[in-house]
Every structure is written in C-alpha cells, then in structure tokens.
Amino acid sequence: MSLSQGVEAVESADSSAAGPPEEAAGGLWRDAFRRLRHNPTAILGAALVTIFVLVAIFAPLLAPYDPKVADLSQIRPGDFPGPSREHLLGLDSQGRDELSRIIYGARYSLLIGVVSLAVGATLGVILGLIAGAFGGWVDSLVMRLVDIMLSIPGLLLAIGIAALLGRSLKSVMIAIAVVNVPVFARLLRGSMLAQRRSDYALAARSLGVTRSRIVLQHVFPNSLGPVIVQATLALATAIIDAAGLAFLGLGSPDPSIPEWGRMLAETNSLLATEPLLALWPGLAIVLSVLGFYLLGEALREALDPKLRR
Amino acid sequence: MSLLEIRDLKVHFPIKKGILLERTVGHVRAVDGVDLSVEKGRTLGVVGESGCGKSTLGRAVLQLEPITEGSVVFDGTDLSTLGARDLRAMRERMQMVFQDPLASLDPRQSVASVLAEPLRTHGHKGDHGKRVRELLDLVGLPSTAANRYPHEFSGGQRQRVGIARAIALSPELIIADEPVSALDVSIQAQVVNLLEELQERLGLTYVVIAHDLAVVRHISDDIAVMYLGAVVEVAPSDGLYDDPLHPYTRSLLSAIPIPDPEVEDSRERILLRGDIPSAAAPPPGCRFHTRCPWRQPTRCHDEVPLLREPEGVVGHTVACHWAEQVRSGELQPITSEVSLMVDAAPSGVSATAAD
Amino acid sequence: GDGGNDGGSGGDEAGGTMVFGTSSDPVSMDGAYVSDGESLRVVRQLFETLVTTEPGGTEIVPLLAKEWESSEDGTSWTFTLQEGVKFHDGTDFNAEAVCANFDRWYNFKGVQQSASVSYYWQTVFSGYAKNEDPALGTSLYKDCQAQDGKAVINLTSASASFLSGLALASFSIASPEALTKYEADKVTGTGEEPRFEGTFGTQNPVGTGPFKLETYEPNNRLVLARFDDYWGDKSKLDKVIFKPIADGPARRQALEAGEIQGYDLVDPADLGALEGAGFQIVERPAFNVGYVGFNTAKKPFDNIKIRQAVAHALNRQALVTAKYPPGAEVAKQFMPPSLFGYASDVPEYEYSVEKAKALIAESGVANPTIEFWYPTGVSRPYMPDPVANFQAFSADLTAAGFTVVPKSAPWNPDYLNAVDTGGTGMRLLGWTGDFGDPDNFVGTFFRTKQTAWGPLEESIYTDLEAARQEPDEAKRTSLYEAANKKIMEFLPGVPYVHTKPALAFAKGVEGYVPSPVSIEDFSKVSLSS
Amino acid sequence: MTRVQEQVDAIPGRGQGAAPLLEVRDLRVTFKSRGRRPVKAVDGVSLDVAPGATVGIVGESGSGKSVTSLAALGLLGKRGVEISGSVKFDGDDLLNMPEDELRAVRGKEIAMVFQDPMSSLNPVLTIGRQITEILERHRGLKGQDARDQAAELLLSVGIGDAVRRLKSFPHQLSGGMRQRVMIAMALACQPRLLIADEPTTALDVTISAQILELLRSLVVDSQTALVLITHDLGVVAGLCDQVHVMYSGRIVESAPRRALFANPQHPYTTGLLASVPRLDQPRGVPLLPIPGSPSDTLPWVDGCAFAPRCTRRVPESVGCPPALLPLEGSEPSHLVRCVNPVPEDHT
Amino acid sequence: MLTFAVRRLLLLIPILLGLSILVFLFVRALPGGPETALLGERSTPERIAQVRAAYGLDRPVHEQYLSYMGKVVKLDFGTSIQTQRPVSEEIARRFKATLELTGAAILFAVLVGIPLGFVAGRRPQSWIDNLSTVGSLLGIAIPVFVLGYLLKYVFAIKLGWFETTGRQNVAISTEHPTGFFVLDGIITGDLPAAWDAFKHLVLPAIALGTIPLAIITRITRAAVQEVSNEDFVRTAEAKGMTKSVVTRRHILRNAMLPVVTIIGLQTGLLLSGAILTETVFAFGGLGSFMASSVFTRDFPVIQGGILFIAVVFVLVNLLVDISYGLFDPRVRNA
C-alpha cells in the first residue's frame, strides 16, 4: 500500500472528525480553561474572586468614607451605632464607617494573600525544582529541610517568624510565605519526579536534549499543574492565617489598617454585644475564601489527567 | 560490518533494601547476556513476553539505561566509551519510537515544536518550519497538524508524530519499542506500513520490539526471541515460523490465535504451565526449563545453553541443549490429559488440544 | 448556670465554694518573689502582713500587728503583735517569726536580688545586706529584734512610706519553719539557672491567712480551703477556687455560663450588657492613672512646645467617654485625686487643634514625626484596650498635623523592655497604686532619673526626694502639690484618665469589698442562693 | 431526534433451535453528561444467545462491546445513562427487573469476567474472601464450608495449593492467576450464562492460551452459555459458534464463525482481516490498513457509521442507515448491515 | 513493617538534629534575646551581662548548643521562664490536654466526616452532596477562633448544654491517673466527673475538628466517587452482592486509604488550630503555651517544645503509615 493513501485517509478523517471550531485547537491550558467554562462551580468561584479583586482595585471609588477617619463622639463602651442610612453597615468600635473598611479591607487581604503566596510559592518552587532536578543527595538535603519545616505546626512557625521579624504587615506576609514554602517544594518535587519518569522525558533524552533543558523545558512546565491548584487554595488560607495571627496580636502595628482578618480578630470581644461587627469581616473572608477554593477545586478537576480525554 | 553490534549485554537493576543505608540485596536481571547484530538497512525484530527485558534492551542500546556489562558498538564505535557530549552528538544517528504515543509526547508542546526540537538540539541551521512540513508529509499528516497539540490527535496520528520526531534528524538506526501495540487493530497496519515505507525511502535500519509475533514477523528480516532477559533463538523471519527450534518459540507460536477457524480447529496447541519466573531469581541452567514441555532430566536444570547453530541448520541459532532432538521429533513434548494444574509441581506438563 | 456549687464540700448554709476567674496562674505563692496582681491576690488569702489598709480605702489599719509606734526620728518601729496566731502548719506566729521573715528578705542573694524577683523589697527598702548590683542603693532596713513578744524594726533612715509599704502582700509573714522545710530560698546556685527548686511557693505556702492551700493544679485550678484555726473571723466560704482563663472574652463567657462566679478587670464594653443580664458590677475606687509618656531625650520631645502641642491635640475627654466606663474621669496630673498632695491648680491643656497647630508652628519643628508606641496582649485597668486608645490618639495627632509612626510590641517583655531602655519616644502606659502614698505615683515616675522619661528638670528629682523624706504629713502634702504643678508645667507626659476598674460577680455573691490597692479579702465573701 | 427506522433488522443468532437463553432486542444506550454531546454508545443491538452456545462479539475499542454487556446486566448505573430496548434472560426482562431480583440473578445465573484482572479484584480483600462472599450470597454457604468450596473452585481453575492461596491478596498473584480467580468466582454458582469481556487482552500470549483453554474446558463442556467479547479475530476463530462484529455501537455483521471467516461480507470485517498480519500466511502478503481511526464515524442516523473509512463507500452509504439482513443467496444466519457488501470472491 | 518503623524512627534523628540547630539559632536571633525575658522590666547592662554569663550566652554558639544537647539527651530541657517549672514537666502535662483535645477533634471529624462524605460521594449532585460541599467549604473558610466564640455563645451561654472554659469543673476533685480527664473519670469510676470533662471537651473539639471535618468530608467524597468507578466494584456488582456489601466491603474499605493519609497530614494543621482553640477555651494545652512562650521569649520552652512537637508529628505519621498497612495489604507486604 502506498504512502499517499495513508495521507489521504488521514486527511479525510480530519475533515469528518473535526468538531465545532472552538474545540479544534489549543494547548493543555486552553483545554482546561474550556472545561472550566462549563463548570458552574468554577463560574461561581471565578465570579466571587473577580468581585473581590474589583472591589480591591476600585476601593477608593466604592467606599463612601475614609476607612481610617475615626469619630469617637458616637461611641460608648459596648454601644456602637448599627446600620443606618449614612453608614450602611454601621460604625466600628472607633467610630469609623464599617462598609468603607470592609471595602478597603479587600485590598489588604488580597495584598497579604498575593504577596505571601508569591514569595512562598516562588521559594517553594525553587526548592522543589532544585530537588526535583538534581535528585540524589541534593534532593535528600532539600527534602530533609522540608521535613523539618513541616514538622513544626504552621501557625507556630508563623508566630515564630513574625516574632523574629518584629511586628509589621511585611513580617506577617513573610511568615505566611515561609509556611507555604515546604508545601510547594514537596508538591513540585513529587510532581517532577513523576514527570521525569515519563516517556516524553525519555524521548527528549534519546534526542540528545541536555538534562537541564529537559528539566526546564519539559518536566518543569508539566509539573506546574498541581502547584497552580495549590496556589489558589493557599491564597485562600493565607487570608485565614492572617486572621489567626492578628488574633494572637501579630500583624501590622498600625491597627487602623482595615484588614479583614484583623478586623475579625478584634471583634472577638464584641461578639456578644455587637455581633454584626464580627459578621461583616467574617462574611467577607468566607466569601473570598470560598471563591478561591471553588476556583481551585474546579481547576483541580479541569487539570486532572484522568478526566482528560 | 554490522551497523549495530551488541555483545554480551547485561543490564541489572539493583534491588535495594535496608534500614538507614540502602543495601543492594539482589538484582533484577532484566537483560542478562545478549549478543545480537543488525546489518545496515535490515530489520531485527525482538519478541518475548511481558517483562522479558525487551524494552530494557532497546533503551540500553541507546544508552538510556546504565549498562552493567558488555558493550554496544554502533558503526564501529563502542558507545560506552563516549563522553556525554559525544554521545549526544551520536544520538543524531540513532533514534527511538515509543509504545505509548501520548505519553511520549510532551502535552504542552505543539507538533511543530516537537519536531523542531531535535533540529534545534543538534544545531541544524535552516528553515525548521519547512523541515517540519516535510516530515509531516513524510509520515502522512496534513501540514495543518503542526499547530496542534498531542491530545488533539487520534492514537495512530500521534504515533505518526512520534515517528516523524524519530526521523527528523535522518538517523541511521531506529529502535521502535512496541510501536503498534497501543493502537487499535484496524490502524496498526497503517503504522506498520508507514515504518516499512520509510525504511525503504530513507534506508533505515530498524530494531523493532514487540510482543506480537505476527507483527514482528511481518516487518522483520530477522527475529530474536527473548525469554527472561536472554535471547533463546535468532532466525530469519521466514525460518522461524516454518522451523522453530526452541521449545519456547514452539509454544509461543502455537499459542497465537489465528483468525481462521480451519487452522484453529486443526492445529496442535502446546500449553505451557505456570508463569514466567521472576527476573530477580531466574532459574539455574536453562531459564526455560521450569516450563519446558521437552525438559530433560539432564543438563536442562544445571547447564546454561549457549546460542548456537544446531547441526543441519544455517543462519539460525538457538539456545537449547536438545535442539536437534526436538527438531527431529526424537524428543516428544511431555503430554498428559488436559491438565490445568499450572503452578504446583515443577515438572513440565503440557496439553495438546485439538478441537 | 449551676456549675459553681457542684461538688463543693459545704453542707452548712454559710459555706459553699466560689470560683473566681483569673487571667493567669500565680507565678509563685511566695509573696517575697512576686509583684503581679494575680499572684498577690492569692498570697493575700494565704498570708497576712503586719498592717493592712482599711477595707475599701488606703488608710493603714492593724492586722498581725495590733499596734505600733515609731521613734522620734522615725528610724525605729515597734510592732505589738496579735496573740494566739498560728500558721497553717500549727507553728506559732511570734516576733521571732516576723524578724526571721525580714532578715530573709534582707539577705536575698544572687538571682533573688533581681528586680523582677523581689520588686517590692527594692521599691520600699532599696537594697539588701550585700548588694550585688552597685546600682542598688543602701538598704533602708537595718535590723529586726524580737523583744518581749514585740518586733522592733530598725531603719537606716526615716521613710514616710515605710508603714504604708508594709501593707503590700510581698511583706507577708510566712512560717519560718515551712520556709526552711520547703526550701523557699533554694534558688539554684548563684550564677546558675534561676530555678526555684523549693516547693514553698508552688505547693506548700504556709501563712496565717484565713485560707490554706488545698490543691494547686497549674493551668487548671488553685483551690483554697477555709483555715479552721484562723485567729480572726473565720471564712464564710468553704473554698475559693481560682481558675485561670487568659482570654478576656472567654472569662466573660465563663461567667455568663455560670462556670465562674466572678472575675476581675471587666472590659468596659461588657459592663452594660453584664449588668443588664443581672450580674453584679463592683467598682474599685479610682486609684490609677493612664498617661501618654514622652522620652524627653528623643526628638522632637525634647521640645516643650511639641509636648504641649501633643497635650492640646489629644481629645482625652472623647476617648474617656467612648472607651471607659461611666465614672472614669479625665486625668489632670500623674496621681489620683483621692490621694493627698493632689494639686488643684496645675496647668491644664484643653483639647484644641488650633492651639496644637500653633504650638507646632512655634516649636520650629517642621512636619513633626512621632513614633507612638502601644502594647499588645495586655489589658490594664487604666487601658482596657490599648489599641483603641492608640487609634483614637493617633487620629487626634494626625488631625493636628503630626505624622504618626505606629509601633507596637507584646506587653511582656518586649514593650516594657522598650520603654525601660528609653526606646519609646512616645508611649501609652499607666500605673495602679500599690499603697496610699504619693511617692508610689509621682515618686515612682520622677523621683529618680529614668531612661524611660529622659532628663527632666533637675529640681523635680530633688523636690520629690525631699517630699518622700518629710515626716510631717502637712508639709508633705504641700511639697507634693508643688511638685505636681512643676511636673505638669514641664509636661513629661500627658495623663489622661483615672478609671474605676470593675469586677463582675454572679448574683448571690455578697460581701466583696473592692479596694483601691486591691487588698481584697475573700474570707468576707458569702454566697446566697 | 432519531429518524424512524424504515427497515427491520433481522435478529442475529436467532433460529438456532431451542428458545434463547438471552434475548437482546434493540438495545440502545446513550450517555449524557453535562456540557457534552450525548454519546450513543450502543444503538439498536439485538442478539440471541442459545443455552450452551458460545457467542463472540468482536470489535475495536469503543465500539460498544462492553457497554452492551454491562447495560444488559444493569451495571451501568443510572446517572447520565439512558437505556432502552429489552433484555430477556430466560424470559425475564432484566432491564425492568427490580433491583433486588436483578442482584439475585447476577453472579448466580449470569456471571461476568472482566478484562483487567488486576483492577477487577478488590485489592484489600483476600481472594478467599472475594470467593466466599459470592458463595455466601447465592449458595448460603458459610464459614468453613464456604472456604472448602472456594478451595475446590481454585483447584478447578488450576490453582494449586489452594488453601494457602485463599489467604493471598490479589497483588500477590500473577496476572494469569488473577484471571483464573476471576473465572473461579464467575463459575462459583454454576451460572447458565458467562459473559467474558476481553478476558485475555491484558495477558501474555502463552498465558492467554491457558485461560482460553480453561474457558473452553470449563464453560463449553459444562453447557454454560458463553458470550466472549474480544477485539482479536483469532480468539473468536478458535472458540465461538456465532460471531457478531460490532462497529460504533451497532452489529454490522453476524455469522457462524466458519461462514464469517470464509466469506466476510461487511467491508469492515474484511478490512479488519486484511489489516492484521497472519502467522500462517507467507510473510510478503501486504497489510491493507483501514484508513482513518475508529473515532471517525458518521452519526448513525446519517447512514453507515463506517462510511468515512470505507473503501467501498457508495453514495447510498450516506443517508439512511442500512438494516442488518441476510444477503440474497447466503445462509440466513449470516447477516450483514451494508449497502455495498463485499462479494464472495474478494480474495 | 518493623524495619519500616525502625527506619522511619531513625529518619527522625537527622530531622531532630536539624530542627534543634534551627530552633537554637532562632531563639538566639529573637530581638531582645532570652536575657530580656529573664530580667523583665528592670534590666541594666550589668545584670544583662550577669544573666548572659549565668546562661552561658556569652560562650560561642556551638558550645552553647553542645551543652544544651548534652542536657537534652538526658531529657533535661531546662526551666520555663514563664512558670519557673521544668520544661519537661510543663510539656508533659499540657500535652495531655492537647492530645485529649486533638484526639476528640479528630474523632469528631472522622465520625461525622466519613459518613457525610460517603453519602455525598454515593449521590453526587444530590441535596446532601451540595449541602456537604457548601458546609465543608464554609468550615474551611471560618477562622477557628471565630467558630469557637460562636459555639460558646450558642451552645454554652444561650442553651447551656456545654461548658465554655477549662477541662473540668474546678469544684470537682478527682484523681487524674492518666491526665486525660474524660478517661480519668471513667477509670476512677467517677462518672459525673467524666461527664463533666466531656461537656468541657465538646465545644473545643468541634471548633478544632471543623476544618479536618471539612477536609475529610471532601476527601471521602472524592475517594468514594473514584472507588465507585473502579473495576472491582463493577465485579462485586456483577457477582450480585447486595448493595450494603458492595458499599461497605468494597467501596468504603478502599475509599478509606486516602482518608487515612489525610488524617495523618492533619496533625500539623490540628496543632496549629489547637493554638487558637486552646486560647479561646482556656484549655491549658501545649499549643497556646508554645505560642505564649514565643511571645514571652521563654526560650527553654520554645526549644524543648518544638523538638517535642516534631517527635510527635513524626510518630503520628508513622502511626498513620502503619495503620495504612492495616487497610492496604499492598503496603503491608511491601
């Protein structure tokens, strides 16, 4: 049989097999994205996250008042004016507009989440990359370090680091970042080890591609899927962790910064008298965290090789 | 001189155990003393059952697996003497096609990038895009395929991409490890034909590894039958089916179903007992003796048979002490009533079944 | 709730068990080693001092000493002791025992001399027999003699505050036998780790108080039982249990749930709600001051105009109204009005943003920047919520044109450490009086030069030292009045509040008498159901 | 949305004597999941299995072989699946049977052996437990009785040292042995019908030969009806009485095996035969591949699903789907679904 | 299995060594340093020098480290600055509280999470599945301390069912032979005491157990869904097994494997949560103690405590791995 016949056959097959044009082309990620678009969970998550990000960006336009300007005149111990027409969510314990603080809070919470995640994930990925790329004793060394970090409860580690660096928003972010490092390192390394054993890595070797190139061009990008999923989830937990640190008295030394975790932590004594003040930041945290989690879980599903054709 | 010369090749994987410091407590003898040679322009088929070391052999030839002992001489160069840089350069001349076409393609690389990678790696100048289109044409894919990704193709098309990658550098030797076994039956032939066609056009030398004897026979000039890490028989393709010398080859041939009721109903079937022994602890003597229906009380269990040309046969080697006797019918397989007892007594029992 | 009385031993009507929520376990029950309120509260129930304060006041009244007299020059004090008093271990209380205790304190060595270990001895008596730290002064204490059942204590110089100081729980008389037996002084080796190896302070405190220790399970409960051989009026309660609950809101919830019958330092924000829910609120007389302190060694606080600008910028009244319970008042000077020596005509700095701005302009400091410190992890009577105070003041200062750099640290040790080493330019702090003497307020702050405050006007130091030594009550009063004026002119800080700290009790708890100096006796408390 | 079928299919396997044991009529299975186009996995399959008969179903991956058998036994679950048609076993309609009754039939009257013996055995239970549970369930055997019986079953499928083997876990056995265990389980209650879904595909040739031999001797000899699903024409050639060839959810050709191999009529069947190399033929015979891939199909409503790959494609192939009917002049039991069948002398 | 256990325990040695060095350096890097903690409010340079000498802080760090490790080997971790009692004693007592709390939390999470996840996994997209999804996401998103206050407010103060603080009514005098209060009550036959300790345990355990509950529910759900599609489940169905046998014996047992792993991984998370929970409920455990030790620079406690926690962490994971063998014969025979 002739070669041309094969070509023809395939081409004829092409024309008949091609689905709707939107499904015709695209890489792995585009494929995952396509699947995300059909997933209501992902849409809900993405919507929540989008709202969150938009609020953070446009806070100055949205907030009716300056979140830091206090007016003690209406405040009495254990008695703060609740929601009213001027202040939709009422006043906080310092006589500031709660709504404006919640709106600005999106900025700080996003900032904490993104910065701590960026730092933690980057360091973790670098460690994981080193371990996964070199293997052998380098791998053992890195992994023992990771084991050590993992054997300290995360919050305790964060407390320690925040204590070491002194009180500031920066040290909170670094503390949360450090807690994330071993998680990302281990995740990436595991996923790289699996990818390194794959046939396409072997194929690249047989082509004579250098080891560093195989690792950086093939193995590493293909190992990033779980890391990205984890990143979404870590973004969510960073906000909660910041709240925990604030509860324990670690956080920015400027208490007028409207950061949700701190706002929530500070209302713990008001829960019985002014439950609404705890409700707003609590709701904000829950919704944004929910958004990231839903997105993360949907992404996990979309990237799951088992669910791929 | 042969293009590829494999001499007493051994690949042993250490089995590690230990509490803190790992000790090697044994070896999986995946390939255990293989001698083979392939002439330029010819095709060597390697068959054998799962786990017998076919893939390991293939990878070891391409230096993708650390070699324990022996040597691989390619076009007069002993590959193990090459440094990393020279070896990489040498890879231009020998390539591999993999069993699972999807797994062997980086899911994030477009076909164009897959095919351009070898060119880039080996510093080929010129228009890579043109070469990519050429290659796609050569393996029968439309040039529109270049911008697509592996998961968007069918199995057969993916394997075409894999083959295109292998021939991108115009190698002399291609090792194809189960190139069709992951494909649907109806398209296996497409790929087999493509391989043959390319060999003709480009003057390639093939080592084709497969467990499907029929496919191997179709494509190969010579066939090596492997059992538990060792080659037990090497023969020209036509000779093997007509005149199988090794008891294992005989059983293998008889076990392969043939899509013809007439043949199936009439042919004699030699059923082997039990499973393949572990490659970590191969039986002493002849590796096959635990399952061999022609097993003899002497020699088989204590003397390792060497690959040899039995009397009266030319160009056909076999590793069996009793090859002549088996061939002449002097020795008959031990038969009994259809017995399905397969893993108890070590004695070889086989069943002849006829419908 | 019904939890409190379960399992109590009392069948008799007057008895019962009261559970009191504390913020922490006592550091030690050996009064000589402690200075924190939670420890002293327990020590008060187990031990007694020679003299004490009147219930609810600061006047000195007899306790283990029936009466006392001092020599003309005020250096020799003779205490006539109660008779028939027994320690919990059955040994007799007598003059020898008194002297043994004083000599023990006087002869503290090594780590025992650390200010954090024997703080009040240093406050009242300055030094020891052999000072190991040259910075410590000559000891006020000379010796003690037991004469005819009386204890005679000789001092090296006269001290007006000696007698009121003796009411401090740190000068509780312990059983000398028990002190030896339970190795109270065994603080492992000089120069080795400061390990309190003896069990006197942890498991075997033996005093003469109305209660004796029954069980102490750190972190869980500390149970005191009535001492049946008590020389005075025996306790009405069978038992008092101190339950540590570090978290403030958790204490409140425990009271609401009926798990405890009382707790101290109620958050002002909770007062209304608790009262509304039928709990009793008991207020201590205001005997404290909350202030914003400057370090005059640091710029820009070396500039009097800046200090004055800050004083005018702070809206103290607004803060006190918003964040302190009713009854709190804006402070005008560094001691409470109830104390003698309080001056009626100190300079006042009313809230005025304009004046503040004008003063800044006058000061010549362009764009004054202030490092403003506040503590975390602490709630004090004078600042129940430091963060709230900080935020309010910080906003005021910003409004007046200051740039505020927020600084904070955990109360202990970081914040206090930063204050003491002079690291804080401007800080939130305050003071609760230990005994009824102005020296315990202004004297503590300004009698000696302290790094925390930086250099003050020299005459303030000398004036306060003279006032302390002055034996004549009337003269002392006017000396302190003058000093207070001078201080408020110099303005080393801005006092802003005197507040009435509150305790909350469940219904049925009766007879708890709050004291300005926290000398409060649980044996007078009774439960009615 | 389906066009009314104009021609009526003949029933493959019918008319071979006794009343059929299994009677499948117009079985249709459609998978529907959110956000995807519905998949018609099985589209109007009808077939009969006579008592004691051995029936082969051949077809490529995805042709609907497994789904047919799973649907018949109610093993597809309910979510996202639409099943229509009828499946009668010994006269009882399996598709409409109450769940409990169906469970009583499965394993007892109808047993199954699946393709992958590793994943088809529960990894955390001993094989003894997995055999005895079926004895408990359907034969009321308990304790030692059940264990004795299980050991006997193991012996009967050729596993020696059965008592000890009962305590093994699946991962401790080789692939061949696992498949024997699967067969032992299937035969535990002497079912009247055994459905073996690619029972040897995952195994080596020599082991596969053992298993097929085992099936032959146990099933065929005991008059158990066998439905053998495979993609290997060689396997059916040696074992089956009647063979059904499936393509894209439909039976495209159905014949007694000798007739099928001697005279294949559907282009797909011929194509399949011509595309695999045969050991018994000279080496030089060229392979004639079927172009395209199995996923290149027309929706059935538009005609023959094989048309895109078919070399004998004629304009009529596209349009109304052809019916499954005997060709004029050939045996009535040889049915084909093609508008342009392969003439007898094609080779 | 035994060599596996021994191997894991030996792996603990490098971890502990590395950890001890890191913690040692950490403590010495803390601003202020341990001497501040010791001296408190009134420190002078002279006294600082004195204390530094007393603690050997003026010696080279490696010497300090060696002498510290010398004591650690004898299980002497020094004296707590906060409480003036031996660190080992403090840790031991508080750890029992933490263990009781975390144990109860995990029990709660497992007992509720597995059945919930199971039902959700068997009936995907049903109302109970959606409820469990939303519920578990909420559970993950609510900070532990908020939940703690909330639970107390509703169940202790408003409804009066449970207690808000501590581990047992302080008026109850009972023996504590084991240090686990509920167990102690049962052992000594003092059932009211056990009941009371239980009432104290419920709310903190729920607060702490909510995140693990959420995670276990999610994992169980996913595992059940995955296992339900496994071939061997189809085999069991084909064998005609009853529905309950299929779900229990075949699906649940296999679905437990990832759940067991997750339970092990929760240890770190639980100890983190315990810091907050113990604070809110005044539970007197190790977590809140460690946190306050960092704040107060109680360096003997920080050093000893972290080593101890690391050992616990590794042991728990070892235990999980071993119990994994109980569920999975493939691991057992490996």
Ligand SMILES: Nc1ncnc2c1ncn2[C@@H]1O[C@H](COP(=O)(O)OP(=O)(O)OP(=O)(O)O)[C@@H](O)[C@H]1O
């Ligand atoms: N990296 C490795 N480490 C240890 N053992 C190995 C390794 N690779 C292969 N083996 C073992 O070597 C033996 C031969 O394996 P190989 O993959 O070469 O067999 P094969 O003939 O290709 O089998 P198949 O047909 O299943 O692909 C097997 O027993 C296998 O388990």
Ligand SMILES: Nc1ncnc2c1ncn2[C@@H]1O[C@H](COP(=O)(O)OP(=O)(O)OP(=O)(O)O)[C@@H](O)[C@H]1O
């Ligand atoms: N649960 C399912 N959901 C959606 N589609 C399914 C499902 N199960 C099977 N299919 C589809 O039904 C078609 C027929 O599948 P089936 O498993 O019956 O094929 P088969 O002939 O047994 O193939 P193989 O040889 O690969 O086992 C395929 O296209 C498959 O993708």
Ligand SMILES: [Mg+2]
């Ligand atoms: Mg292989």
Ligand SMILES: [Mg+2]
């Ligand atoms: Mg199938």
